Amino acid sequence: xxxxxxxxxxxxxxxxxxxxxxxxxxxxxxxxxxxxxxxxxxxxxxxxxxxxxxxxxxxxxxxxxxxxxxxxxxxxxxxxxxxxxxxxxxxxxxxxxxxxxxxxxxxxxxxxxxx
Amino acid sequence: xxxxxxxxxxxxxxxxxxxxxxxxxxxxxxxxxxxxxxxxxxxxxxxxxxxxxxxxxxxxxxxxxxxxxxxxxxxxxxxxxxxxxxxxxxxxxxxxxxxxxxxxxxxxxxxxx
Numbered sequence: 758x759x760x761x762x763x764x765x766x767x768x769x770x771x772x773x774x775x776x777x778x779x780x781x782x783x784x785x786x787x788x789x790x791x792x793x794x795x796x797x798x799x800x801x802x803x804x805x806x807x808x809x810x811x812x813x814x815x816x817x818x819x820x821x822x823x824x825x826x827x828x829x830x831x832x833x834x835x836x837x838x839x840x841x842x843x844x845x846x847x848x849x850x851x852x853x854x855x856x857x858x859x860x861x862x863x864x865x866x867x868x869x870x871x872x
Numbered sequence: 873x874x875x876x877x878x879x880x881x882x883x884x885x886x887x888x889x890x891x892x893x894x895x896x897x898x899x900x901x902x903x904x905x906x907x908x909x910x911x912x913x914x915x916x917x918x919x920x921x922x923x924x925x926x927x928x929x930x931x932x933x934x935x936x937x938x939x940x941x942x943x944x945x946x947x948x949x950x951x952x953x954x955x956x957x958x959x960x961x962x963x964x965x966x967x968x969x970x971x972x973x974x975x976x977x978x979x980x981x982x983x984x985x
Contacts, residue, residue: 798977798978800963805972815972850917861919863909863918865915
């Protein structure tokens with residue numbers, strides 16, 4: 758169990774630029790989740806996948822946000838035309854979809870700063 | 873809609889003391905799961921303890937235990953014999969099955985030497 762891996766750890770970019778984050782889940786986990794966490798707040802759900810299927814998207818996920826999990830393994834989260842309000846920690850989590858409802862395991866997150 | 877409320881933004885206790893963090897929630901589901909996650913400064917979120925709503929017995933993990941009151945929709949976390957390494961943000965969270973987690977605002981816990 759190597760844990761959930763996120764890349765990069767930090768991203769600084771200018772307003773209006775596009776950014777892409779990557780998440781590698783724990784290998785045997787078929788569910789993958791993205792959350793956004795602003796300073797001093799709890800994480801907010803963005804979207805989740807079961808294998809390659811995107812099963813739910815939050816209304817927080819505007820049309821500037823897109824997430825993919827093309828082969829049911831790693832996932833990418835892209836933000837187009839970044840805005841100041843996109844500055845946050847983006848967390849990825851994974852879990853297995855068995856009958857016992859295994860808990861979600863989180864990565865270290867990607868901290869996005871918009872200049 | 874599911875909501876989770878943590879009414880204590882910050883708490884501080886001395887090492888070795890016992891501390892209780894409060895959490896209330898709202899859901900229309902009958903089957904759901906409750907969690908406490910810990911997020912140390914600049915480190916990843918880790919699971920502390922979880923409770924299945926259909927189980928009446930309160931969950932316990934070493935020094936951590938919960939008081940689950942289903943009718944009152946209350947889910948508090950008790951940390952016994954607190955240690956310096958318990959200093960962290962603590963988040964209460966709710967989920968319906970293996971789906972998204974809904975988090976509270978968090979409680980910043982400081983353990984003082």
